[in-house]
Amino acid sequence: MFASRNLRLCTKDCICLFVCPTGATDTESGQIDASKCLDGCRLCVDACPGGAIHLVPGNYPKPQPKREDVVEALFDLAESKVKTRALAGALGEDHRLARKALDFSLEVLAEDCVREAGYMLPQSAVTKEFLKNLKERYGSDPAFPVEAVERLLDLL
Structure with a gap:
Protein backbone atom coordinates (compact mmCIF):
# COMPACT_ATOMS: atom_id res chain seq x y z
CA MET A 1 0.00 0.00 0.00
CA PHE A 2 1.19 3.48 -0.78
CA ALA A 3 0.03 6.93 0.28
CA SER A 4 -1.94 9.32 -1.85
CA ARG A 5 -2.87 12.97 -1.19
CA ASN A 6 -6.16 14.67 -2.02
CA LEU A 7 -4.99 18.21 -2.83
CA ARG A 8 -8.47 19.65 -2.24
CA LEU A 9 -8.32 18.53 1.40
CA CYS A 10 -4.70 19.51 1.97
CA THR A 11 -4.34 22.32 4.53
CA LYS A 12 -0.68 22.97 3.57
CA ASP A 13 0.55 22.32 7.10
CA CYS A 14 3.27 20.14 5.53
CA ILE A 15 3.75 17.93 8.57
CA CYS A 16 3.93 15.03 6.13
CA LEU A 17 7.21 16.45 4.77
CA PHE A 18 8.86 16.10 8.17
CA VAL A 19 7.60 12.64 9.12
CA CYS A 20 8.21 10.83 5.80
CA PRO A 21 11.43 8.79 6.14
CA THR A 22 11.97 8.53 2.36
CA GLY A 23 10.97 12.00 1.13
CA ALA A 24 8.08 10.57 -0.89
CA THR A 25 5.84 13.46 0.18
CA ASP A 26 8.27 16.14 -1.00
CA THR A 27 7.30 16.55 -4.67
CA GLU A 28 6.72 19.60 -6.87
CA SER A 29 3.26 18.42 -7.95
CA GLY A 30 2.07 17.99 -4.37
CA GLN A 31 1.35 14.32 -4.99
CA ILE A 32 3.18 11.58 -3.17
CA ASP A 33 5.82 9.61 -5.08
CA ALA A 34 4.54 6.02 -4.86
CA SER A 35 7.91 4.64 -5.94
CA LYS A 36 9.54 6.07 -2.79
CA CYS A 37 6.66 5.29 -0.43
CA LEU A 38 7.22 2.49 2.08
CA ASP A 39 4.52 -0.18 1.93
CA GLY A 40 2.02 0.48 4.73
CA CYS A 41 4.17 3.05 6.57
CA ARG A 42 1.23 5.39 7.47
CA LEU A 43 3.41 8.07 9.13
CA CYS A 44 2.16 10.78 6.78
CA VAL A 45 -1.44 9.51 6.98
CA ASP A 46 -1.47 9.71 10.76
CA ALA A 47 0.33 13.08 10.84
CA CYS A 48 -1.88 14.91 8.31
CA PRO A 49 -4.21 17.28 10.23
CA GLY A 50 -6.52 17.76 7.24
CA GLY A 51 -7.07 14.07 6.55
CA ALA A 52 -5.87 14.64 2.99
CA ILE A 53 -3.59 11.59 2.88
CA HIS A 54 -4.81 8.02 2.71
CA LEU A 55 -3.37 4.64 1.84
CA VAL A 56 -4.15 3.08 -1.52
CA PRO A 57 -3.73 -0.63 -2.17
CA GLY A 58 -1.22 -1.54 -4.86
CA ASN A 59 -3.46 -4.32 -6.13
CA TYR A 60 -7.22 -4.24 -5.99
CA PRO A 61 -9.15 -7.49 -5.58
CA LYS A 62 -10.85 -8.89 -8.65
CA PRO A 63 -14.53 -7.87 -8.66
CA GLN A 64 -17.00 -10.62 -7.90
CA SER A 80 -34.37 5.48 -15.42
CA LYS A 81 -32.05 7.86 -13.56
CA VAL A 82 -30.62 9.17 -16.84
CA LYS A 83 -34.16 9.83 -18.10
CA THR A 84 -35.04 11.56 -14.82
CA ARG A 85 -31.97 13.78 -15.12
CA ALA A 86 -32.98 14.70 -18.68
CA LEU A 87 -36.46 15.62 -17.44
CA ALA A 88 -35.02 17.69 -14.61
CA GLY A 89 -32.80 19.51 -17.09
CA ALA A 90 -35.81 20.25 -19.27
CA LEU A 91 -37.50 22.06 -16.39
CA GLY A 92 -35.15 24.96 -16.92
CA GLU A 93 -35.41 28.05 -14.79
CA ASP A 94 -39.17 28.00 -14.24
CA HIS A 95 -39.42 26.99 -10.59
CA ARG A 96 -43.22 26.80 -10.70
CA LEU A 97 -42.95 24.04 -13.28
CA ALA A 98 -40.38 22.25 -11.13
CA ARG A 99 -42.72 22.48 -8.14
CA LYS A 100 -45.61 21.04 -10.15
CA ALA A 101 -43.42 18.20 -11.43
CA LEU A 102 -42.17 17.40 -7.94
CA ASP A 103 -45.71 17.59 -6.56
CA PHE A 104 -46.98 15.14 -9.17
CA SER A 105 -44.02 12.81 -8.65
CA LEU A 106 -44.51 12.74 -4.89
CA GLU A 107 -48.25 12.16 -5.31
CA VAL A 108 -47.64 9.14 -7.54
CA LEU A 109 -44.99 7.82 -5.18
CA ALA A 110 -47.28 8.21 -2.16
CA GLU A 111 -50.12 6.47 -4.00
CA ASP A 112 -47.81 3.61 -4.94
CA CYS A 113 -46.64 3.21 -1.35
CA VAL A 114 -50.17 3.30 0.05
CA ARG A 115 -51.43 0.86 -2.59
CA GLU A 116 -48.59 -1.57 -1.92
CA ALA A 117 -49.37 -1.36 1.80
CA GLY A 118 -52.92 -2.54 1.01
CA TYR A 119 -54.71 0.72 1.83
CA MET A 120 -56.16 1.51 -1.60
CA LEU A 121 -58.48 -1.45 -1.93
CA PRO A 122 -61.89 0.09 -1.20
CA GLN A 123 -63.35 -3.18 0.04
CA SER A 124 -60.60 -3.47 2.64
CA ALA A 125 -61.41 -2.79 6.31
CA VAL A 126 -57.92 -1.33 6.53
CA THR A 127 -58.96 1.44 4.11
CA LYS A 128 -61.87 2.50 6.32
CA GLU A 129 -59.58 2.58 9.36
CA PHE A 130 -57.02 4.57 7.38
CA LEU A 131 -59.62 7.19 6.42
CA LYS A 132 -60.88 7.45 10.02
CA ASN A 133 -57.32 8.00 11.25
CA LEU A 134 -56.75 10.69 8.59
CA LYS A 135 -59.92 12.49 9.64
CA GLU A 136 -58.98 12.39 13.33
CA ARG A 137 -55.42 13.47 12.69
CA TYR A 138 -55.94 16.21 10.09
CA GLY A 139 -59.65 17.08 10.43
CA SER A 140 -58.94 20.45 12.09
CA ASP A 141 -56.68 21.55 9.23
CA PRO A 142 -58.69 23.86 6.91
CA ALA A 143 -56.86 22.43 3.88
CA PHE A 144 -57.92 18.86 4.69
CA PRO A 145 -60.96 17.65 2.68
CA VAL A 146 -63.11 16.52 5.61
CA GLU A 147 -66.31 16.33 3.52
CA ALA A 148 -64.67 14.08 0.93
CA VAL A 149 -63.38 11.72 3.61
CA GLU A 150 -66.80 11.58 5.29
CA ARG A 151 -68.43 10.81 1.93
CA LEU A 152 -65.93 8.01 1.30
CA LEU A 153 -66.57 6.59 4.76
CA ASP A 154 -70.32 6.61 4.09
CA LEU A 155 -69.79 4.80 0.77
CA LEU A 156 -67.65 2.12 2.37
Missing part, protein backbone atom coordinates in the same frame (compact mmCIF):
# COMPACT_ATOMS: atom_id res chain seq x y z
CA PRO A 65 -19.19 -11.65 -10.84
CA LYS A 66 -22.79 -10.48 -10.67
CA ARG A 67 -25.81 -12.48 -11.71
CA GLU A 68 -27.26 -11.47 -15.07
CA ASP A 69 -30.63 -10.48 -13.57
CA VAL A 70 -28.89 -8.18 -11.08
CA VAL A 71 -26.86 -6.55 -13.85
CA GLU A 72 -29.99 -6.06 -15.94
CA ALA A 73 -31.86 -4.52 -12.99
CA LEU A 74 -28.96 -2.17 -12.28
CA PHE A 75 -28.83 -1.02 -15.89
CA ASP A 76 -32.60 -0.50 -15.93
CA LEU A 77 -32.32 1.59 -12.77
CA ALA A 78 -29.42 3.57 -14.23
CA GLU A 79 -31.41 4.18 -17.42
Whole structure:
Protein backbone atom coordinates (compact mmCIF):
# COMPACT_ATOMS: atom_id res chain seq x y z
CA MET A 1 0.00 0.00 0.00
CA PHE A 2 1.19 3.48 -0.78
CA ALA A 3 0.03 6.93 0.28
CA SER A 4 -1.94 9.32 -1.85
CA ARG A 5 -2.87 12.97 -1.19
CA ASN A 6 -6.16 14.67 -2.02
CA LEU A 7 -4.99 18.21 -2.83
CA ARG A 8 -8.47 19.65 -2.24
CA LEU A 9 -8.32 18.53 1.40
CA CYS A 10 -4.70 19.51 1.97
CA THR A 11 -4.34 22.32 4.53
CA LYS A 12 -0.68 22.97 3.57
CA ASP A 13 0.55 22.32 7.10
CA CYS A 14 3.27 20.14 5.53
CA ILE A 15 3.75 17.93 8.57
CA CYS A 16 3.93 15.03 6.13
CA LEU A 17 7.21 16.45 4.77
CA PHE A 18 8.86 16.10 8.17
CA VAL A 19 7.60 12.64 9.12
CA CYS A 20 8.21 10.83 5.80
CA PRO A 21 11.43 8.79 6.14
CA THR A 22 11.97 8.53 2.36
CA GLY A 23 10.97 12.00 1.13
CA ALA A 24 8.08 10.57 -0.89
CA THR A 25 5.84 13.46 0.18
CA ASP A 26 8.27 16.14 -1.00
CA THR A 27 7.30 16.55 -4.67
CA GLU A 28 6.72 19.60 -6.87
CA SER A 29 3.26 18.42 -7.95
CA GLY A 30 2.07 17.99 -4.37
CA GLN A 31 1.35 14.32 -4.99
CA ILE A 32 3.18 11.58 -3.17
CA ASP A 33 5.82 9.61 -5.08
CA ALA A 34 4.54 6.02 -4.86
CA SER A 35 7.91 4.64 -5.94
CA LYS A 36 9.54 6.07 -2.79
CA CYS A 37 6.66 5.29 -0.43
CA LEU A 38 7.22 2.49 2.08
CA ASP A 39 4.52 -0.18 1.93
CA GLY A 40 2.02 0.48 4.73
CA CYS A 41 4.17 3.05 6.57
CA ARG A 42 1.23 5.39 7.47
CA LEU A 43 3.41 8.07 9.13
CA CYS A 44 2.16 10.78 6.78
CA VAL A 45 -1.44 9.51 6.98
CA ASP A 46 -1.47 9.71 10.76
CA ALA A 47 0.33 13.08 10.84
CA CYS A 48 -1.88 14.91 8.31
CA PRO A 49 -4.21 17.28 10.23
CA GLY A 50 -6.52 17.76 7.24
CA GLY A 51 -7.07 14.07 6.55
CA ALA A 52 -5.87 14.64 2.99
CA ILE A 53 -3.59 11.59 2.88
CA HIS A 54 -4.81 8.02 2.71
CA LEU A 55 -3.37 4.64 1.84
CA VAL A 56 -4.15 3.08 -1.52
CA PRO A 57 -3.73 -0.63 -2.17
CA GLY A 58 -1.22 -1.54 -4.86
CA ASN A 59 -3.46 -4.32 -6.13
CA TYR A 60 -7.22 -4.24 -5.99
CA PRO A 61 -9.15 -7.49 -5.58
CA LYS A 62 -10.85 -8.89 -8.65
CA PRO A 63 -14.53 -7.87 -8.66
CA GLN A 64 -17.00 -10.62 -7.90
CA PRO A 65 -19.19 -11.65 -10.84
CA LYS A 66 -22.79 -10.48 -10.67
CA ARG A 67 -25.81 -12.48 -11.71
CA GLU A 68 -27.26 -11.47 -15.07
CA ASP A 69 -30.63 -10.48 -13.57
CA VAL A 70 -28.89 -8.18 -11.08
CA VAL A 71 -26.86 -6.55 -13.85
CA GLU A 72 -29.99 -6.06 -15.94
CA ALA A 73 -31.86 -4.52 -12.99
CA LEU A 74 -28.96 -2.17 -12.28
CA PHE A 75 -28.83 -1.02 -15.89
CA ASP A 76 -32.60 -0.50 -15.93
CA LEU A 77 -32.32 1.59 -12.77
CA ALA A 78 -29.42 3.57 -14.23
CA GLU A 79 -31.41 4.18 -17.42
CA SER A 80 -34.37 5.48 -15.42
CA LYS A 81 -32.05 7.86 -13.56
CA VAL A 82 -30.62 9.17 -16.84
CA LYS A 83 -34.16 9.83 -18.10
CA THR A 84 -35.04 11.56 -14.82
CA ARG A 85 -31.97 13.78 -15.12
CA ALA A 86 -32.98 14.70 -18.68
CA LEU A 87 -36.46 15.62 -17.44
CA ALA A 88 -35.02 17.69 -14.61
CA GLY A 89 -32.80 19.51 -17.09
CA ALA A 90 -35.81 20.25 -19.27
CA LEU A 91 -37.50 22.06 -16.39
CA GLY A 92 -35.15 24.96 -16.92
CA GLU A 93 -35.41 28.05 -14.79
CA ASP A 94 -39.17 28.00 -14.24
CA HIS A 95 -39.42 26.99 -10.59
CA ARG A 96 -43.22 26.80 -10.70
CA LEU A 97 -42.95 24.04 -13.28
CA ALA A 98 -40.38 22.25 -11.13
CA ARG A 99 -42.72 22.48 -8.14
CA LYS A 100 -45.61 21.04 -10.15
CA ALA A 101 -43.42 18.20 -11.43
CA LEU A 102 -42.17 17.40 -7.94
CA ASP A 103 -45.71 17.59 -6.56
CA PHE A 104 -46.98 15.14 -9.17
CA SER A 105 -44.02 12.81 -8.65
CA LEU A 106 -44.51 12.74 -4.89
CA GLU A 107 -48.25 12.16 -5.31
CA VAL A 108 -47.64 9.14 -7.54
CA LEU A 109 -44.99 7.82 -5.18
CA ALA A 110 -47.28 8.21 -2.16
CA GLU A 111 -50.12 6.47 -4.00
CA ASP A 112 -47.81 3.61 -4.94
CA CYS A 113 -46.64 3.21 -1.35
CA VAL A 114 -50.17 3.30 0.05
CA ARG A 115 -51.43 0.86 -2.59
CA GLU A 116 -48.59 -1.57 -1.92
CA ALA A 117 -49.37 -1.36 1.80
CA GLY A 118 -52.92 -2.54 1.01
CA TYR A 119 -54.71 0.72 1.83
CA MET A 120 -56.16 1.51 -1.60
CA LEU A 121 -58.48 -1.45 -1.93
CA PRO A 122 -61.89 0.09 -1.20
CA GLN A 123 -63.35 -3.18 0.04
CA SER A 124 -60.60 -3.47 2.64
CA ALA A 125 -61.41 -2.79 6.31
CA VAL A 126 -57.92 -1.33 6.53
CA THR A 127 -58.96 1.44 4.11
CA LYS A 128 -61.87 2.50 6.32
CA GLU A 129 -59.58 2.58 9.36
CA PHE A 130 -57.02 4.57 7.38
CA LEU A 131 -59.62 7.19 6.42
CA LYS A 132 -60.88 7.45 10.02
CA ASN A 133 -57.32 8.00 11.25
CA LEU A 134 -56.75 10.69 8.59
CA LYS A 135 -59.92 12.49 9.64
CA GLU A 136 -58.98 12.39 13.33
CA ARG A 137 -55.42 13.47 12.69
CA TYR A 138 -55.94 16.21 10.09
CA GLY A 139 -59.65 17.08 10.43
CA SER A 140 -58.94 20.45 12.09
CA ASP A 141 -56.68 21.55 9.23
CA PRO A 142 -58.69 23.86 6.91
CA ALA A 143 -56.86 22.43 3.88
CA PHE A 144 -57.92 18.86 4.69
CA PRO A 145 -60.96 17.65 2.68
CA VAL A 146 -63.11 16.52 5.61
CA GLU A 147 -66.31 16.33 3.52
CA ALA A 148 -64.67 14.08 0.93
CA VAL A 149 -63.38 11.72 3.61
CA GLU A 150 -66.80 11.58 5.29
CA ARG A 151 -68.43 10.81 1.93
CA LEU A 152 -65.93 8.01 1.30
CA LEU A 153 -66.57 6.59 4.76
CA ASP A 154 -70.32 6.61 4.09
CA LEU A 155 -69.79 4.80 0.77
CA LEU A 156 -67.65 2.12 2.37
